[in-house]
Amino acid sequence: MSEIFKFCDPMMILADYKSPESHKHLASHIIISLGGKMEWQIENKNIKCRGICIASNVVHTGRIDENGAIIFLFTEISRYTASIKKKYLNGNSYCIINDNVVDSIVKKYIEHLNDKETLDTILLRQCRIDNSDEGRYEERIEKVLDYISGLKTIEHSIVEDLSNHIYVSKGRLSHLFKEQTGMTLHSYLAFEKLRKTYKYFCEGRSITDACILAGFDSSSHCASTCKRMFGISLRDVYKTIKE
Known part of the structure; x- marks a missing residue:
């Protein structure tokens, strides 16, 4: 059963799916096998590897080892994105990660499995990427990001509220946000x-109450958004959370 370790920056999943449908996400991936080689199909290429980085909006599918895989998802707004693009992608759709790096990540994963709050940082350090990409955007976009982060509920009026802000x-606003971040404002919201x-x-609310409080019209609306953006069902997100 898949487990969600974190749903923030980055999103971290311990996955055990075997052959997902061909799909693409609004996020870059780093995928590390906890066992043998994985099989991936990316842009009509068949790839066998133990570790891979896949760019956002790239159609892919694959089969992971029976021992599962660690998956990191990074939106374009992520503080890690610039480091990932520089270290691995360099404008390419994917990059195979060296087996020595994979071995180091798996070793640290086993050693720090119970360190829930710091596990993602420890593992990403083995990938030689960081979140030091500070001061990326002009002041108006930084204000937008801070405003959204501070909201309890994202209301339907949010775009108008932000433009007034x-x-x-x-x-x-929409043009400026896309130009600066590489991500549409609606996708980020x-x-x-x-x-x-x-x-x-995680604070103890029901799925339905959590969805409504965040700003979704219903839990089904949340479910469809989750599936569209990350190819992950709402059931995987909320019924398999690693406590």
Whole structure:
């Protein structure tokens, strides 16, 4: 059964699926096998490896080892994204990760499995990537990100609220956000609602209450958004959380 370790930056999953449908996400991946080689199909190429980095919006499917795999998901807004692109992708759709790095990650995973709060940072350090990408955006976009982060609920009026907050039109706001971050404002808002839903669920609220409080119209709306963005069912997110 898959386990969600974190739903933030980055999202970390211990996955045991064997052959997902061909799909793409609004997030880059780092996938590390906990056993033997994985088989991936990326842009009509068949790849066998123990570790791989896949860029966002790249169609792929694959089969992992029976021992499962560690999966990290990074949105374009992630503090790790610049480091990933520089270290691994360099404009390419994917990059095979060296077996020595995979061995180091698996070793640290076994050693620190119970360190829930720091496990992701420990493992990513073995990948030689970091989240030191500070000061990436101009002041208005930084204000937008801070405003969204501080909200308890993302209301339907959020785009208008944000445009008023930084004194630009809604059209200009959407253009500026995409230009600066590489991610549409609506996609980022959807991700933030998912993140807030996860947070509220972990605090003890029911799935439905957590979804509504975050800003979704219903739990089914949340479920479809989760599936569309990450190829992960809402059941996987909330019924398999690693406590």
